[in-house]
Amino acid sequence: MARVLIVGAGLTGSLCAALLRKAAARPLHLAVWDKAGDSGGRMTTASSPHNLQSTVDLGAQYITCTPHYAKKHQSFYDELLARGVLKPLTSPIEGMVIKEGDCNFMAPHGVSSIINHYLKESGAAIYFRQCVTQINLRNDKWEVLRETGSPEQFDIVVLTMPAPQILQLQGDIVNLISECQRQQLESVSYSSRYALGLFYEAGTKIDVPWAGQYITSNPCIRFISIDNKKRNIESSEIGPSLVIHTTVPFGVTYLEHSTEDVQELIFQQLENILPGLPQPVATKCQKWRHSQVTNAAANSPGQMTLHLKPFLVCGGDGFTQSNFDGCVTSALCVLEALKNYI
Ligand SMILES: Cc1cc2nc3c(=O)[nH]c(=O)nc-3n(C[C@H](O)[C@H](O)[C@H](O)COP(=O)(O)OP(=O)(O)OC[C@H]3O[C@@H](n4cnc5c(N)ncnc54)[C@H](O)[C@@H]3O)c2cc1C
Numbered sequence: 001m002a003r004v005l006i007v008g009a010g011l012t013g014s015l016c017a018a019l020l021r022k023a024a025a026r027p028l029h030l031a032v033w034d035k036a037g038d039s040g041g042r043m044t045t046a047s048s049p050h051n052l053q054s055t056v057d058l059g060a061q062y063i064t065c066t067p068h069y070a071k072k073h074q075s076f077y078d079e080l081l082a083r084g085v086l087k088p089l090t091s092p093i094e095g096m097v098i099k100e101g102d103c104n105f106m107a108p109h110g111v112s113s114i115i116n117h118y119l120k121e122s123g124a125a126i127y128f129r130q131c132v133t134q135i136n137l138r139n140d141k142w143e144v145l146r147e148t149g150s151p152e153q154f155d156i157v158v159l160t161m162p163a164p165q166i167l168q169l170q171g172d173i174v175n176l177i178s179e180c181q182r183q184q185l186e187s188v189s190y191s192s193r194y195a196l197g198l199f200y201e202a203g204t205k206i207d208v209p210w211a212g213q214y215i216t217s218n219p220c221i222r223f224i225s226i227d228n229k230k231r232n233i234e235s236s237e238i239g240p241s242l243v244i245h246t247t248v249p250f251g252v253t254y255l256e257h258s259t260e261d262v263q264e265l266i267f268q269q270l271e272n273i274l275p276g277l278p279q280p281v282a283t284k285c286q287k288w289r290h291s292q293v294t295n296a297a298a299n300s301p302g303q304m305t306l307h308l309k310p311f312l313v314c315g316g317d318g319f320t321q322s323n324f325d326g327c328v329t330s331a332l333c334v335l336e337a338l339k340n341y342i
Pocket of ligand 1: 007008009010011012013033035036040041042043058059061062063130131132133160161162165193195245291292315317318321322323324325326327
């Protein structure tokens with residue numbers, strides 16, 4: 001049975017796994033490895049340590065579907081809407097730019113439920129806290145090394161991490177990437193920002209007329225969402241949760257600072273925007289070093305094939321654009337490149 005490894009349990013990795021499972025002409029052993037402790041990647045949903053039902057989307061907030069992608073990726077949207085994984089975003093987000101014909105969706109169970117849906121469909125064996133460090137060619141197979149655990153061999157490897165993390169991999173892969181491909185990977189750039197999730201006690205009232213707001217007048221804070229309100233799951237038993245996204249200039253300036261210091265700075269600025277908020281019962285400060293793609297790989301057809309036999313391919317928003325449709329496009333391109341090998 002062909003052994004396939006997908007590195008990354010984000011949207012692109014989970015979609016690749018689900019699409020491969022559906023398209024494969026023969027039985028596959030599918031494994032997904034991620035260095036994080038949970039699924040989602042930049043579509044992660046964090047839970048309060050005090051109440052696992054109190055959650056907050058720390059990365060992607062909502063899915064914007066343009067008329068073009070409503071047609072092109074209709075089956076993906078139809079499936080997620082039919083399963084209740086996505087629902088129309090109906091609560092007000094102040095300052096959101098709405099283009100004619102666009103539809104916005106949110107995930108009532110948190111944005112990571114999209115990824116969990118695809119991982120479940122794929123039937124893949126999923127392993128967290130597996131940081132891939134080296135990829136070597138051994139007897140026409142890929143030998144994949146991770147920080148802990150013994151090396152494993154695969155017939156096909158799909159890499160879905162951000163481009164700078166692909167370039168950090170060691171082993172034979174270093175020499176298999178052509179000079180032109182290296183330049184393309186090096187040209188992929190990302191913005192950086194922080195996200196701060198705040199969890200409040202049940203019954204806490206946050207008295208604002210919006211569920212989300214884009215802020216234009218603060219050097220530190222760009223976006224605030226009352227996450228449970230955005231997802232229409234307000235309840236008297238579960239406390240509200242807030243997420244704050246910083247501006248990119250703030251993210252870049254404080255990239256190497258401690259998250260404790262950054263959290264304190266965000267709190268100080270939040271007091272100017274929402275004065276008198278009570279103390280949260282828990283917080284989660286997330287650094288997004290590779291937040292959204294500002295420059296995708298030039299001339300890329302949504303993926304980059306690094307080697308044919310055995311097959312080694314990279315996908316992800318770095319080859320398209322940073323949103324749901326960018327990841328779907330990339331996963332479909334990975335599948336197209338792979339289809340004769342599965
Ligand atoms: C703050 C923020 C807000 C956003 N807002 C929106 C939005 O509102 N709407 C929208 O559509 N999109 C939004 N995006 C963009 C969207 O989240 C991304 O485009 C998408 O999640 C990228 O998915 P991916 O699978 O390609 O990459 P990722 O989600 O980054 O997945 C890659 C995975 O690879 C893992 N990994 C990395 N290196 C290794 C290694 N060496 N070994 C093993 N695993 C590894 C990582 O842990 C990660 O889980 C936002 C992103 C951020 C950060």
